[in-house]
Amino acid sequence: MKSFSERMPRLGTENAFSVINKAKKFEREVLAPKGEKLIYLQIGEPGFDTPKNINDAAVKAIEKNMTHYTPTAGIPELREAVAEYSSRNACVNYEPEDVVVVPGGKPVMFYMLNALIDPGDEVIIPSPGYPIYGSVTEYLGGKVVPIALREENDFNFTSDDLKKAITKKTKVIILNTPQNPTGGVFTKKLIEEIAELAIKHDLWVLSDEIYDRIVHEGEHFSITNIEGMPERTVLLNGCSKTYAMTGYRIGWAVTKNAEMAKYIEQLACNDVSCTNTMTQFAALEAITGPQGSIEEMRTEYKKRRDLMVELVHGIPGMHCKSPKGAFYLMVNVKEILDKLEISAGKLCDRIMEEAHVLILPGTCFGHFGENFVRFSYVSTEANIKDGLAKIKKFIETIYK
Ligand SMILES: Cc1ncc(COP(=O)(O)O)c(C=O)c1O
Numbered sequence: 001m002k003s004f005s006e007r008m009p010r011l012g013t014e015n016a017f018s019v020i021n022k023a024k025k026f027e028r029e030v031l032a033p034k035g036e037k038l039i040y041l042q043i044g045e046p047g048f049d050t051p052k053n054i055n056d057a058a059v060k061a062i063e064k065n066m067t068h069y070t071p072t073a074g075i076p077e078l079r080e081a082v083a084e085y086s087s088r089n090a091c092v093n094y095e096p097e098d099v100v101v102v103p104g105g106k107p108v109m110f111y112m113l114n115a116l117i118d119p120g121d122e123v124i125i126p127s128p129g130y131p132i133y134g135s136v137t138e139y140l141g142g143k144v145v146p147i148a149l150r151e152e153n154d155f156n157f158t159s160d161d162l163k164k165a166i167t168k169k170t171k172v173i174i175l176n177t178p179q180n181p182t183g184g185v186f187t188k189k190l191i192e193e194i195a196e197l198a199i200k201h202d203l204w205v206l207s208d209e210i211y212d213r214i215v216h217e218g219e220h221f222s223i224t225n226i227e228g229m230p231e232r233t234v235l236l237n238g239c240s241k242t243y244a245m246t247g248y249r250i251g252w253a254v255t256k257n258a259e260m261a262k263y264i265e266q267l268a269c270n271d272v273s274c275t276n277t278m279t280q281f282a283a284l285e286a287i288t289g290p291q292g293s294i295e296e297m298r299t300e301y302k303k304r305r306d307l308m309v310e311l312v313h314g315i316p317g318m319h320c321k322s323p324k325g326a327f328y329l330m331v332n333v334k335e336i337l338d339k340l341e342i343s344a345g346k347l348c349d350r351i352m353e354e355a356h357v358l359i360l361p362g363t364c365f366g367h368f369g370e371n372f373v374r375f376s377y378v379s380t381e382a383n384i385k386d387g388l389a390k391i392k393k394f395i396e397t398i399y400k
Pocket of ligand 1: 044103104105106107130176179180208210238239240246250251
């Protein structure tokens with residue numbers, strides 16, 4: 001058999017998925033025979049059903065036989081609605097032609113980086129950060145340049161770190177605010193400094209704002225609100241997190257750079273032809289219909305966040321900042337790791353095997369996550385209380 005392409009081994013993955021597969025196997029083979037279950041506190045998706053008006057719109061689209069191809073960049077009414085939706089945070093009015101609708105937020109990363117990266121080009125990536133940014137960069141032969149999100153700065157990076165990271169080969173800076181996995185929200189000041197550097201060094205920005213409606217303290221500030229940025233920025237957003245629509249698969253790229261929009265559309269045409277048609281009608285209802293569910297979900301997440309932060313602080317060796325956005329909690333476990341002389345990955349394995357709770361090691365999100373574990377607080381209050389009590393009991397045995 002002839003060999004696979006030389007770029008294939010460079011493609012990474014979301015390790016969270018392999019952790020879940022391992023956990024499901026453990027639950028099936030070890031816990032189920034004893035009538036026991038795992039508590040899943042690693043989940044990266046909304047803990048709510050999709051609002052009914054959105055599901056109804058999808059059903060109606062099927063009933064009306066909206067089951068054929070659409071234009072690659074999306075149905076005109078959705079592109080128009082997304083343009084308006086994206087303009088609320090921007091210094092420009094986006095037009096429908098600035099929008100390319102794609103199946104989720106993830107394809108935006110893949111298409112934008114494909115449009116830009118040649119071997120040797122450098123991409124600056126927050127660390128710990130969403131693993132797909134680095135995976136796709138390396139797949140394309142680019143070089144990942146991680147910059148640390150600092151716990152002491154509420155998981156912002158510093159503009160000094162960014163200045164040091166920029167070289168002649170830098171092509172793209174990737175931002176993600178509010179952030180996965182830290183829950184950090186970048187300050188307006190930092191975003192302004194990033195914009196200044198991006199303009200000075202003539203860089204592209206991928207601004208992943210998929211959690212923009214889940215902000216518990218302060219306000220979301222988009223880099224597209226700064227003059228000179230919409231032309232060099234691809235704004236990534238979608239319905240997955242805001243409207244609890246992860247399985248629908250819908251997102252969009254928005255940019256004032258016409259050539260970039262054209263290339264993203266062309267890549268999408270080669271890849272998927274178009275985004276699922278009924279999904280597009282559901283998304284149209286999501287962003288133009290009643291918006292009350294967003295605040296209901298956010299209020300509930302905030303309650304669960306506060307509960308989880310309080311319970312984490314009752315566990316020896318664990319401490320965390322109260323995150324301002326998204327639905328993740330990055331917990332510092334350095335003391336426990338040093339005490340046991342193990343990695344965060346091994347600690348999570350032990351928590352799964354001995355406390356029967358699943359959480360993720362910070363290293364799933366890059367090198368700078370090594371002293372952390374990530375909890376998500378989308379689960380029910382009962383699960384959060386039960387899971388944290390089990391972890392506490394396990395950690396206390398270590399401290400005895
Ligand atoms: C930071 C970030 N960006 C993008 C995505 C992908 O979103 P989607 O499911 O719409 O592809 C996720 C999903 O977890 C995420 O955490």
